[in-house]
Amino acid sequence: MNLESALRYSHTLLDQVVQPGDTVIDATVGNGNDTIYLASAVGKSGHVYGFDVQSAGLEATKTQLLLTGLLNQTTLIHDGHEHLSNHLPEDTQITAAIFNLGYLPGSDKSVITHAKTTISAVEQCLKILQRGGLVILVSYYGHPGGKDELNHLQTFLTKLPQKEFQVLNYQFMNQQNDPPILFAIQKR
């Protein structure tokens, strides 16, 4: 076995929590990898709400979902994740949400996630998270503005109330090139 990358470990954790029939959120659809993974995990009786501000990725993801028969259990929303509550049915409860923070590889590097909107979106997810559920953040921070978002996020996560949440930090320590850091918030 090899120690899992942050990205791989995010799926290892989600695999243990997400069940068929669940409602989950992909807060940063990007190229759609996590959306497709989640749509497969929740199955036809579950639902994925996917958000992104960039329409090109959403269109490509929609095509992939259609080709793989996963489109029915997915709603793709062209809006920033800080508005996610506006787009969910009333009384929605989720078992998981995933955020890939930074910029979308292969696209416009000036379009990045920002601390303020990221934290607002995480707070909205935590409010509707079921007990035992997970909000996972994979932070890429090597780009301009990345470390600022990371610092604000770490301060926010450190202050989450221990009685309500566990917050795990999983990261490699001796690598060049700022490998991504995984944060996992579990509701008690």
Add this chain to the structure above:
Amino acid sequence: MNLESALRYSHTLLDQVVQPGDTVIDATVGNGNDTIYLASAVGKSGHVYGFDVQSAGLEATKTQLLLTGLLNQTTLIHDGHEHLSNHLPEDTQITAAIFNLGYLPGSDKSVITHAKTTISAVEQCLKILQRGGLVILVSYYGHPGGKDELNHLQTFLTKLPQKEFQVLNYQFMNQQNDPPILFAIQKR
């Protein structure tokens, strides 16, 4: 599922690496929990070398190993882990080593592990570690002197060459009372 504690996750990682027939090291026998776990994992064809500076724990561990039929595959050594190379057969290769850093719960709190001897012992383990093998450190640092050891250890780990080793940091961020931190070094 619940996010695993650092201690629980240390066994999850070891479970994936340690096989029957392996030679492994428990660098801090303490109350013997890890020694017994490792002796069971390597089986009758493998071997565990266990080190501690406190004889009471070693005696109690020996009794436990005897009662559980695991004594034959275990050598308990009453010496500091910084001398571990002196006690191993020539050309020994290991697949894993585990360190529990801090003081032994329920015993003399003035007997603690120290950065210099800890790092020396880790270096000796890395020299004889097989490819894919793991050296795991679970750092309890809430006691006097604990943060000093932790800081030196983090500096050492951050500098381990990326081409030879991966170093993972696994810790909870929002807990009071300094919960233990897990570090896992894997040889590439």
